[in-house]
Amino acid sequence: MQSIKSAVKDFNLEDIKKRVSLLTSTAKTEPEPKDKYLCHKCKDEEGFLIRVKAGDGPFDYRDVWHDCECKNERRIERLMKSSKITEEFQSKRLNNFNIEGRPLAVVQAFEAAENYAKGFRSIKDTRHNSIALLGRPGCGKTHLLMAISNHLLKNGVGVVYFPWVEGFNEIKDNLDMMESRIRQLQQAEVLYIDDMFKGRREPTDFQMEQLFAIINYRYLEKKPILISSEKTVMQICEYDEGIGSRINEMCKEYKVVLTGGIELNYRLQ
Structure with missing residues (x-):
């Protein structure tokens, strides 16, 4: 068997240089390291320990956890992502809803939405903690309720968006x-049901059964609901009086029915 020493002799210095050069030229270039932390202050821990005085002695100190400023920002980001509100709808605000020259019913809907958003903290745990904008299409119901949703999300309140047709x-x-999806809709901090009963002349038994489970749970637990629909409460009661009466009671203080002609539809202007 050839000895190790004799095997090494078979490789002269030039061969070794050529092999090293080849390996170097074909090696993958590592990308420049990126800053792996979104927050330099807490290194994405959303907080850090600070040492505080705990007594009169020279060594009387203790470590206390301090939330970083980024914690609330991260929570809002997570809430916005889980809300299922699209990027387009995230731009809806009360301050970019135009009421100039609009019919009185639209102005009343705007005022109800504005008052609800401002007073949410004081009513959220009461029986009358919900809002319903009902009536003709094209009046801005979705914009106003999206504006409320975005306002709540920006203030750390969880909102789940459920568009009636697409959701079912x-x-x-x-x-x-x-x-699990129905449970999520039942337990969401705030639930926004958009265009309730849209799409069919009559809702299906399946839709009504699931809707009752959602509304009844939230009614019993006093969990807020935002509702937009072309149906009035009386029309909803014709489908199911239990659902309609619960919605009416929950939205009693913030319910606007937009009645009128085609002039209410801003899309046709």
Whole structure:
């Protein structure tokens, strides 16, 4: 067997240099390291320990956890992401809703939305903690309730958005997830149901059954709901009086029915 010493002799210095050069030229260049922390102050821990005086002795100190300024910002980011509100709808604000020259009913809806947003903290745990904007399409109901949702999210209140047609299509397409999705809608800090009863002349038994489970749970637990619909409370009661009466009581202080003609529809102006 060839000895190690004799094997090494088979490689002259030039061969070794060529091999090293080849390996160097084909090696992958490592990318420049990026700053891995979003927050330099707490290094993404959302807080840090600070040492504070705990007594009169020279060594009487203790470590206390201090929340970083980024913690609330991160929470709002997570809430916004989980809300299912699209980027387009995230731009809806009360201050970019135009009421100039609009019909009185639209102005009243705006005032109700503004008062609700401002007073939410004081009413959120009461029986009358919800808002319903009902009536003709194209009046700005979705914009106003989106504006409320965005206001609440910016202030650290969790909102889940449930568009009636798309939401129920999503549930039907994945019935294995139905129970967890309905539970999410029941337990959300604030639930926004958009365009309730849209799409069909009559809602399906499946929709009514799930809607009652959602509304009744939130009614009993005093959890706020934001509702937009082209149906009035009386029309909702024709589908199910239990659902309609609960919605009416929850939205009693903040309910606006936009009645009138086609002039209310800003999309046609």
